[in-house]
Amino acid sequence: MTSRRFISSLTTPTRSAMPCVMLASLAALTLLLPNRALAHDIPNDVTVQAFVKPAGQRLELLVRVPLKAMRDVDFPERGPGYLDLNRVDAYLRDAATLWISDAIELYEGDSRLPKPHVVETRVSLESDKSFASYEAAFAHFTGAKLPSDTQVYWNQAMLDVLFEYPIRSEHSEFSIHPGLARLGLRVVTALTFLPSTGVTRAFEFIGDPGLVWLDPRWHQAVLRFVDLGFLHILSGTDHLLFLFCLVIPFRRFRALIPVVTAFTIAHSITLIASAYNLAPDSLWFPPLIETLIAISIVYMALENIVGGIGVQRRWMIAFGFGLVHGFGFSFALRQTLQFAGSHLLTSLLSFNVGVELGQLLVLLLLIPALEIFFRFAVAERMGTIILSALVAHTAWHWMIDRGERLIQFRFEWPQPNAALLATLMHWLLVMLILGALMWCVRKYWPLKFPARQPSAPDPLGMRPVQVHAVGHGLETETGGEI
Numbered sequence: 001m002t003s004r005r006f007i008s009s010l011t012t013p014t015r016s017a018m019p020c021v022m023l024a025s026l027a028a029l030t031l032l033l034p035n036r037a038l039a040h041d042i043p044n045d046v047t048v049q050a051f052v053k054p055a056g057q058r059l060e061l062l063v064r065v066p067l068k069a070m071r072d073v074d075f076p077e078r079g080p081g082y083l084d085l086n087r088v089d090a091y092l093r094d095a096a097t098l099w100i101s102d103a104i105e106l107y108e109g110d111s112r113l114p115k116p117h118v119v120e121t122r123v124s125l126e127s128d129k130s131f132a133s134y135e136a137a138f139a140h141f142t143g144a145k146l147p148s149d150t151q152v153y154w155n156q157a158m159l160d161v162l163f164e165y166p167i168r169s170e171h172s173e174f175s176i177h178p179g180l181a182r183l184g185l186r187v188v189t190a191l192t193f194l195p196s197t198g199v200t201r202a203f204e205f206i207g208d209p210g211l212v213w214l215d216p217r218w219h220q221a222v223l224r225f226v227d228l229g230f231l232h233i234l235s236g237t238d239h240l241l242f243l244f245c246l247v248i249p250f251r252r253f254r255a256l257i258p259v260v261t262a263f264t265i266a267h268s269i270t271l272i273a274s275a276y277n278l279a280p281d282s283l284w285f286p287p288l289i290e291t292l293i294a295i296s297i298v299y300m301a302l303e304n305i306v307g308g309i310g311v312q313r314r315w316m317i318a319f320g321f322g323l324v325h326g327f328g329f330s331f332a333l334r335q336t337l338q339f340a341g342s343h344l345l346t347s348l349l350s351f352n353v354g355v356e357l358g359q360l361l362v363l364l365l366l367i368p369a370l371e372i373f374f375r376f377a378v379a380e381r382m383g384t385i386i387l388s389a390l391v392a393h394t395a396w397h398w399m400i401d402r403g404e405r406l407i408q409f410r411f412e413w414p415q416p417n418a419a420l421l422a423t424l425m426h427w428l429l430v431m432l433i434l435g436a437l438m439w440c441v442r443k444y445w446p447l448k449f450p451a452r453q454p455s456a457p458d459p460l461g462m463r464p465v466q467v468h469a470v471g472h473g474l475e476t477e478t479g480g481e482i
Helices: 006-012 018-032 088-098 135-142 218-235 238-245 253-275 285-306 309-331 344-376 380-406 419-444
Strands: 046-057 058-066 103-110 115-123 157-166 174-178 186-193 201-206 468-469 473-476
Touching: 046 135, 046 468, 058 135, 058 238, 088 115, 088 157, 115 135, 135 157, 174 186, 174 344, 218 238, 218 285, 218 309, 218 468, 238 253, 238 285, 238 309, 238 380, 238 468, 253 344, 253 468, 285 380, 344 380
Parallel strands: 046 186
Antiparallel strands: 046 058, 058 157, 103 174, 115 157, 186 201, 468 473
16 A cells, blocks of 8 residues: 555655746746736826817717727737737727727717717827817828838827717707726826817816816806815815814804905905916916915914904905915816806806805804814813914914925016006006905994803803904904994
8 A cells, every 4th residue: 555655745746846836837827928918007197189079960079099008909010019000900999999989978968979980090100290180180080091011019109089979960068078087097188179169179187077068058167166166165274274263263153254255255356366367377476375375374373372353353364365365276276267168257256156155064064063162172262272273383384394395486576568567557456446445344334243142151250251442342352342
């Protein structure tokens, strides 16, 4: 009978043989892998160029995409990895359907258009300039293809496709959802819409922008920018901290109305002015504004710590700093204004409405939370100092970091010319009008609010509310005027 040890030695490789077995397995797998494994790597940066043009009963979509983004398609090759242009056409159509048309949704009104017909495909060199205009791109599809003996690697070529969609009328409203973000890690799409009205609209967005109205109506622009403003204020940490500093001493809606309204009016002015190119376009201007925003938060937090701040003073400070925050809003909105179509002013006002709605939501959450905190956790004055100190600490670090970036830019005085003089005159006129309005409000319409009752007795007895003479009445340290 054969011993168990002998059988085991026949069926199981020894420890000395294990490395050899593993190496042989890896070598076999290497031989089985395709020689173009790197073709499936996701490219880092992909630029897509597209034209959309309705013409009669059809809509033309012209697209240029780098061939390296078609990473699941094994294109035929010849020689040392050159594209075999004699056999590539069928693969191009499959790639165009799989990676482009299946990812794009086009709508006529509220109806999604059916799958398009692939009219023509082309392989182009990266140096080809056909997509500089719609006319040149369309002529490119009707011209001659690359010679079959052209030596071009698959990952150094471009795929050009002409799609056709059936539509009811060229005068319809069209929208598009270009879901091309999967083509690469960072996909930039440059889209040009050529409607029958002759007004060309150019778009450029990164990743997936969602549904884009190619020629939006005013109500479509309103809905988009109200939503954008609402989400922006909720995601803007620096703006929220500034609003938090405004709320801490005035935990009543009635007392906060002039303060928040002044802030909203101020940032609306500079936001609109920036959208109409009245703001400096120098490289140092954005970091300057970001630094000033941090300074505004530090200042408001320190004022809360010092105390004795009234409504009459606070709304004017909020107005001044609101002018700075408006420029900050404009930087975030700059890339989105392309979706406004011909309704620029309407979109800007709608964005401000969205910001205001977001601020109201924040107030609805902050005021009760602060009341509970001051009533059950810590005394009001001490809590105000603690919270403001935490905000000041955070904003101070922002100010230092942003200031370091700012000093890296070299400030240069603009060249004096007629355009600069006109811009300065516009801003001077705006400042004079705003100054006159603020003076009139302060002199003829003083803000009056009932005094706020103490929320809880002091442990050593009832704490009297301190008052200060302001204007035409007496003002409490929490902002109410009697």
